Amino acid sequence: MPPAITHPDLPVTGEIASTVVDAAIDWMVKLEFNQPSAATRDAFDVWLNAQPVHAQAWERVHSLRKDFASVPRGMASDALHAVDKQRQANRLSRRQTLKILMLAGVAVTATWAVRDDVPWQRALADASTRVGEQRTMHLDDGTVLVLNTDTAVSFDMNGTQRRILLRRGEIMITTGDDITYKDKRSFWIDTPFGTMQALGTRFVVRLEDDRARISVQDGAVQMHPAKAKESLIANVGESWWLSDYAIESADTLGMRQDGWADGVIAGQNMRLDDLLAELSRYRRGRVVCDADVGDLRVSGIYHVRDTDQVLQFLLQTQPIKVTYYTRFWVAVASDRTR
Amino acid sequence: MASADSRHQLQVQVLYSDHNTWLQGWLRRKLGNAFDAADLAQDTFMRILARQEVPELREPRAFLSTIARGLVVEHWRRRELEQAWLETLAQLPEQEVPSPENRLQFLETLSAIDNMLDQLKPNIRTAFLLAQLDGLTCPQIAERIGVSLSTVERYLAAALRHCYTIRFGV
Numbered sequence: 001m002p003p004a005i006t007h008p009d010l011p012v013t014g015e016i017a018s019t020v021v022d023a024a025i026d027w028m029v030k031l032e033f034n035q036p037s038a039a040t041r042d043a044f045d046v047w048l049n050a051q052p053v054h055a056q057a058w059e060r061v062h063s064l065r066k067d068f069a070s071v072p073r074g075m076a077s078d079a080l081h082a083v084d085k086q087r088q089a090n091r092l093s094r095r096q097t098l099k100i101l102m103l104a105g106v107a108v109t110a111t112w113a114v115r116d117d118v119p120w121q122r123a124l125a126d127a128s129t130r131v132g133e134q135r136t137m138h139l140d141d142g143t144v145l146v147l148n149t150d151t152a153v154s155f156d157m158n159g160t161q162r163r164i165l166l167r168r169g170e171i172m173i174t175t176g177d178d179i180t181y182k183d184k185r186s187f188w189i190d191t192p193f194g195t196m197q198a199l200g201t202r203f204v205v206r207l208e209d210d211r212a213r214i215s216v217q218d219g220a221v222q223m224h225p226a227k228a229k230e231s232l233i234a235n236v237g238e239s240w241w242l243s244d245y246a247i248e249s250a251d252t253l254g255m256r257q258d259g260w261a262d263g264v265i266a267g268q269n270m271r272l273d274d275l276l277a278e279l280s281r282y283r284r285g286r287v288v289c290d291a292d293v294g295d296l297r298v299s300g301i302y303h304v305r306d307t308d309q310v311l312q313f314l315l316q317t318q319p320i321k322v323t324y325y326t327r328f329w330v331a332v333a334s335d336r337t338r
Numbered sequence: 339m340a341s342a343d344s345r346h347q348l349q350v351q352v353l354y355s356d357h358n359t360w361l362q363g364w365l366r367r368k369l370g371n372a373f374d375a376a377d378l379a380q381d382t383f384m385r386i387l388a389r390q391e392v393p394e395l396r397e398p399r400a401f402l403s404t405i406a407r408g409l410v411v412e413h414w415r416r417r418e419l420e421q422a423w424l425e426t427l428a429q430l431p432e433q434e435v436p437s438p439e440n441r442l443q444f445l446e447t448l449s450a451i452d453n454m455l456d457q458l459k460p461n462i463r464t465a466f467l468l469a470q471l472d473g474l475t476c477p478q479i480a481e482r483i484g485v486s487l488s489t490v491e492r493y494l495a496a497a498l499r500h501c502y503t504i505r506f507g508v
Binding site: 015016021022025026028029033034035060061063064065067068070071072073075076077078079080081082083084086087130131150284285325329331 | 418419421422423425426427428429430431436443444447448450451452454460463464467469470471472473474475476477478482491494495498499501502505506507
């Protein structure tokens with residue numbers, strides 16, 4: 001057990017009758033998690049002063065909230081909501097992985113949890129960006145590598161092959177001519193879900209939880225899933241999902257796949273929830289879209305540098321309301337008055 | 339008292355020398371790495387040592403693995419929280435990132451909160467976090483998670499009652 005939280009200023013011993021504790025808790029809910037009326041406050045004062053044990057119970061219940069106050073609000077909330085979400089996802093993916101492994105008749109071990117180690121990816125990387133940041137890098141072989149928001153990569157450009165490992169996020173690669181080497185070396189991108197070889201090219205690779213998306217703007221890319229023998233060539237204008245076992249055609253959701261390299265989300269007839277999901281990659285915290293406005297359609301060019309401005313713009317042009325619950329948490333819902 | 343104590347220590351020592359290697363192997367298979375396995379094996383014996391007595395053991399390995407399994411769950415929970423915490427820090431703008439010692443202290447507090455709320459049903463836990471950490475009022479939470487106002491109030495009371503019981507007993 002980790003150490004319990006203790007308060008030296010409060011006596012820990014001595015029981016208070018549970019009816020009194022329950023009453024104190026009810027008051028807490030009424031007073032501090034609601035907006036109490038003056039009458040409620042007066043009634044509380046009467047209760048509080050009725051017996052010394054009431055005050056004692058109130059003090060104890062109140063002290064519980066101190067435990068939470070020592071971590072800055074936004075951070076504590078983000079971390080605990082995130083861990084809940086992560087645990088839910090882990091449970092699902094464990095169940096799913098288990099199913100796949102059992103189907104394949106493979107012995108189940110604990111090592112498949114390794115891929116969940118998200119934050120370390122940045123620490124291990126040669127180059128990375130934070131949320132909302134983008135970065136362009138010029139590598140020695142002439143390759144131009146653009147890192148999108150919240151991305152981490154490692155590279156090994158000194159061997160007999162050129163290799164980039166995408167650990168997290170999204171990159172655009174324009175392969176260089178590699179003129180300083182006698183024979184032009186092959187160029188590979190590795191991801192957790194498979195690997196791909198660039199065949200003279202410009203393309204975008206983006207990691208999601210269980211697959212990678214490859215979109216080719218110029219040239220071609222040969223894709224190899226991590227756990228299957230097949231491979232497939234992606235040509236100009238195509239988008240594909242690469243996962244452990246398969247390659248499937250990817251829906252671009254109406255968005256230009258390399259728009260982000262110009263600092264924009266650009267698209268035609270995009271679903272609002274897709275646009276907001278995309279937008280939220282560029283800002284700290286979450287943007288939650290209610291289901292009943294998710295399928296509103298939007299077209300246009302939205303700058304990712306100022307996501308609040310985009311939200312304001314959408315607010316003015318769509319029948320929605322935008323609620324900022326906290327700095328890190330924005331909810332978009334239907335505005336029934338319009 | 340002194341002789342009971344030393345008898346207890348002796349029992350734990352015997353357990354340790356007979357089964358430590360086995361336990362580390364068992365944990366290594368669960369965790370996938372030897373360092374954490376060695377740590378948790380150590381913790382398992384420390385926890386038994388902290389008890390008043392070791393029950394008469396017909397199946398010492400079943401006893402050890404029961405305690406160790408609990409520690410493995412805690413270990414994963416803690417790692418999940420650490421990951422979420424690092425993620426949160428990574429999303430902060432540079433000037434808002436807390437100092438290293440504060441970071442550690444916050445993580446400890448979060449871990450204590452996380453454990454305190456562990457037993458709560460997901461909806462109750464979410465409602466309580468929204469109230470306590472996001473500062474939402476009951477009507478806002480009701481709208482957010484799609485339940486009635488009185489249900490939210492019941493959730494919050496249940497969460498507070500749970501925390502109270504952990505902290506002060508019945």
